[in-house]
Amino acid sequence: MSRSAVLLAAALAALLAPGAALPVRRQGPRHKLLLVSFDGFRWDYDQDVHTPNLDTMAREGVKARYMTPAFVTMTSPCHFTLVTGKYIENHGVVHNMYYNTTSKVKLPYHATLGIQRWWDNGSVPIWITAQRQGLRTGSFFYPGGNVTYQGTAVTLSRKEGILHNYKDEKEWRANIDTVMKWFTEEGLDLVTLYFGEPDSTGHKYGPESQQRKDMVAQVDRTVGYLRDSIRRSGLESSLNLIITSDHGMTTVNKAAGDLVEFHKFPNFTFKDIEFELLDYGPNGMLLPKDGQLEKVYEVLKDAHPKLHVYKKESFPKFFHYANHPRITPLLMYSDPGYVIHGRLNVQFNNGEHGFDNGVMDMKTIFRAVGPSFRRGLEVEPFESVHVYELLCRLLGIVPEANDGHLGTLLPVLAPEGGTGRPSTPPPTTRSGTALLPGGCPPLMAGLLLATILLAKVA
Known part of the structure; x- marks a missing residue:
C-alpha cells in the first residue's frame, strides 16, 4: 500500500473513533427557554374564567386544544416525562411517593423530591443534557430538579419546603423576579419553573368550585406579570416561553353509595x-x-x-x-x-387526578410564545411525551434517546428565515447524529470520501 493510502487509512480510523460523529454545533445566537408548569391546570379551566393574559398569549403564539399527559397522571411522573421525553415505565419515576417493597419504606411527596436514587435511575433529564452540551440551566421548584444525575447537579436550583404556601401570589412574583435574574445576571439558557396551583385548590375544593375559578384568575394574572417581566428584562426577542401542566382534575364522588x-x-x-x-x-x-x-x-x-x-x-x-x-x-x-x-x-379530597389519561378531565394545557414560535396557531391535541424533543430543538441540543417524535410539534415553529425568527439547528437522526445538507451524517460522509480516495490510491 502506498504512503497516501496509509494516511487515508489512518484518517478513516480517526473517523471511526469515539466522538467522530459529535453533533454539529449550532451557529449564530441561541435563544433562551423558560418552561413553566402550573400543576393541575385542566385543559378547560380557561373556559369558565376570564383569562385575558392566557388568551393574549394564544393570539401571539401557539395553543394546543389540549395535551394528553402520561399515565399515571400524577405530579412527579408526569413532570419527569416532560423533561425526559419518556413514558413513565421507561424513565422509572412511577409514583409521587418513594417506596421500597423490601424495607417497606414509603415516603411522602415532599420527602421524595430529595431522594436522589428515586429520580436518578438511568434517565438523564434535559437540564443535564443541556449542561453537557455547554449550556447553563436552572430549576425553580420543578420536580426532579434538586438532585444529581450521574453525579451532575443542575446549575442553579430551588426546592420548595414541606410547609410551602402554594397560594402566595406575592411569592409567585418574587420567584419570577428571581428567574429573570437567572437569565440576565447568571447567564442561564434554560429554566424550568413550577407552581403548585391550581392543583392544591382543586384537591381541596374541587375543580368546579369558585375557589378553583379564583385561583385560575390568579394564575392568569401571574402569566401577565411573567410576560411583563420578560419585556422589562429585555428578553422578549431572545426567550421562548412555554406554559403547560402535568395533568387535570376531576370531582370525587365522596357521597357515592358504592365507594x-x-x-x-x-x-x-x-x-x-x-x-x-x-x-x-x-x-x-x-x-x-x-x-x-x-x-x-x-x-x-x-x-x-x-x-x-x-x-x-x-x-x-x-x-x-x-x-x-x-x-x-x-x-x-x-x-x-x-x-x-x-x-x-x-x-x-373533593378533587383528584391519577385516573386514565384518556379521560377528558385529565387533559391539560399547552401554550407557547416567543421568537421561535408561530403566531395565532391552534394545534390538535398531542401527548406530553413529545414536548421534550421540542425543548431540545429550541435549545439547539441533541436529545437523549426518548419516546417522543420531533415531527409532532415541528409545525408550531416559525419558518426559517422569517423576520426575527431563529434558524433551526441541524436536523438529527434518531440516534442524535447531526445531518449535513442532503441528509448525510458526517461520519457516513467521511467514510464515503475515504473509501473513494482509498480506491484511487491503492
Missing part, C-alpha cells in the same frame, strides 16, 4: 399482602406474600365494578406504565370520581 373500599371486600384480607401502596387517589399497588398472588388476584379482579385490577404483565400496554421493575405484581386504578380506600377511609 371502593378494600376493607369491605368479601374474601379479601391484608394478611395475604406483603406490601401495599393504597389510599393515594385512584391508583394502587400490591405485593402479595409468597404463593398468594393467584388467590389475591382472583379475589380482587371482580371485587368492584369501578376498580380495574391487573397482573403486572397484563396491564394495558397503551398506558406505557407497568413494564418497570418498580411496579408490583398487582396494580390497579379506579374509574373517574372514585378513589381507592385501603384499610380505612382516609381520603377526603
